Amino acid sequence: MKSFTFFLLAFFCQLSFSQVYKASEPLAHTYSIVARDSVTGHIGVAVQSHWFSVGSVVTYGKAGVGVVATQSFVNPSYGPKGLALMAQGLSPQQALDVLLANDGGEMFRQVAFLNTQGQVASHTGNSCIEAAGHKQGKNFSVQANMMLNNTVWDAMALAFETTKGDLSDRMIAALKAAQTEKGDIRGSQSAAILIVKGTATGNSWEDIVMDLRVEDHKNPVEELERLVQLQKAYDFMNQGDLAMEAGDTKKAEALYLNAQKLFPDNLEMKYWYAINLLNNKEFERAHPILKNIFKQDINWKTLTSRIVKNKLLIISEEELQKVMTL
Numbered sequence: 001m002k003s004f005t006f007f008l009l010a011f012f013c014q015l016s017f018s019q020v021y022k023a024s025e026p027l028a029h030t031y032s033i034v035a036r037d038s039v040t041g042h043i044g045v046a047v048q049s050h051w052f053s054v055g056s057v058v059t060y061g062k063a064g065v066g067v068v069a070t071q072s073f074v075n076p077s078y079g080p081k082g083l084a085l086m087a088q089g090l091s092p093q094q095a096l097d098v099l100l101a102n103d104g105g106e107m108f109r110q111v112a113f114l115n116t117q118g119q120v121a122s123h124t125g126n127s128c129i130e131a132a133g134h135k136q137g138k139n140f141s142v143q144a145n146m147m148l149n150n151t152v153w154d155a156m157a158l159a160f161e162t163t164k165g166d167l168s169d170r171m172i173a174a175l176k177a178a179q180t181e182k183g184d185i186r187g188s189q190s191a192a193i194l195i196v197k198g199t200a201t202g203n204s205w206e207d208i209v210m211d212l213r214v215e216d217h218k219n220p221v222e223e224l225e226r227l228v229q230l231q232k233a234y235d236f237m238n239q240g241d242l243a244m245e246a247g248d249t250k251k252a253e254a255l256y257l258n259a260q261k262l263f264p265d266n267l268e269m270k271y272w273y274a275i276n277l278l279n280n281k282e283f284e285r286a287h288p289i290l291k292n293i294f295k296q297d298i299n300w301k302t303l304t305s306r307i308v309k310n311k312l313l314i315i316s317e318e319e320l321q322k323v324m325t326l
Contacts, residue, residue, distance in 0.1 A: 029129060029146035029186075030054060031178045032069040033156060034114040036139040037167035041198030042209055043116060045069050046171040048191040048221050050184045055192025055213040063207030064200030066092065066115040072128045072145045073108035082113050092121035110134070112141040116198045137161060142174060148182040155181045167195055168210055168228050175221045191220035193228065233262035237269060240276075244312065249279040267293055271300055275307070278315050278323070291326040301326075 030049030036042070045059045045067040060079030061067040066086045070078035078099055085095035092113035100106045100123060107127040114120045118139035124132050131150035134143035135157045142156035159177035163170045171193060179188070195209040212227045214220040240255035256273035263269055271293050277286035294301045304323060307313045315323075 027051070027073055029184065030058065030071045031142070031144035031147065031152055031156065031175070031183060032058060032071060032112065033140060033142045033160060033171050033174045034067050034069050034112045034120065035141075035160060035167060035171055035174075036114060036116070036118040036198070037170075038118070038139055040167070041116065042167050042195050043067050043114060043198055044167050044171055044193065044195035044210070045112075045114075046175055046191070046193040046224075047071070048175050048178065048183070048188060048224075050186035050189045052190055053213065053215045054190040055194070055215075059192050059194045061194045061196045062087070062200075063196040063204075064116060064198065066113060067194065067196070068114075069112045069143065070109070071143070072110035072125065072132070073105065075103060075105065075109055078109070078111050082111075086113065086115050091115065092119050096121040096123060110143050110145050112143050114139075114141060144178065146185055147178075148185040152178045152181045152183065168193060168232075172221070172225050172228060175224070179221055188218070188220050190215050190217065191224040193224060229262055233259045233266070233269065236262070237272070240272065244272075244276065249276050252276050253280060267297060267300065271303075275304075275313055278313060278319070283319065283322075287323070287326060290323060294326055 030047055032045065032047035034045045043066060045061055047054050047058045047069060057074050057076055058069055058071050060083060062083045065083050068079045068082045070076065081099055082095050085098060086092065092115050096111060096113050107125040109123060109125045110128050110132065112120065112122045120136050120141040122134040122136055122141045122143055124134050124143060128145040131147040132145035133150060133153050134141060135153045137157050140160055142153045144152045155177040156174040159173040160170050163173035192213040194211050197207050197209060200207055210231055212224060212231060214223045217223045236255045236259035240252045243252035243255060253273065253276040256269060256276060259269045260273055270289055274286045274289040301324065308320060
């Protein structure tokens, strides 16, 4: 009888774990940060893991509400449900408590919530694989599990608190600090960063500040950092395009130049900067830039003749012919 009872207990324990595992889907053992920029009000979440496409299962955010990182034995519902609860007015801690209370696998979860006021709530279940832990600070929480060393979360917190720059710079610094402490015991594979506005605009396409993912890479954090810099360059390009559309060529010129500084090898950024120089009648400055571009890729010369028609380039026919003979 005792042996039969033991068998039943063992069976139900095994069944419980399998159910938890099935509900959790990916085993995204990882390190992450949720944080708020006190200057802009932007809120964000960044993550790295030895797991394919970690950003698709760990990071969640909604402008005007908050951000969520759900990891370890991942229960993806913590993302949308946590955001929904915070949108209803619950604090991060209240929202997290509700979900943990209704999760039979809470001991396997590692979760962090942050709202637009910078309030945070974190949970590291007692069955998360060591080394596992989290640390909260003003406007942020860092958390990690299955790390080689138990120094990871402290290093991440220090990096975020001491790094200068915008929110993306500081979150990337936290991820890099984790790598310096040897990070995930299994190594690296993917990384992601999601930043949304602290105040929703009402237009969802305007609310996302940054949404970048490195799905599979030997050095995902370094690659993510490169992509962050690229996005900043293209943000200047987009602003330059808007200025150009509005006819403010001087403003566009300055914005395109800022983009070039961040991505100096990109021909397109050099090209539009030169086009604005032409529009500003600064022909002597524009010609050598365009000559170099045309030498590398003749298609840019073909494009130049086409953008006169829609008035992106406003110069005389005589000056256009000079450009076309460069």
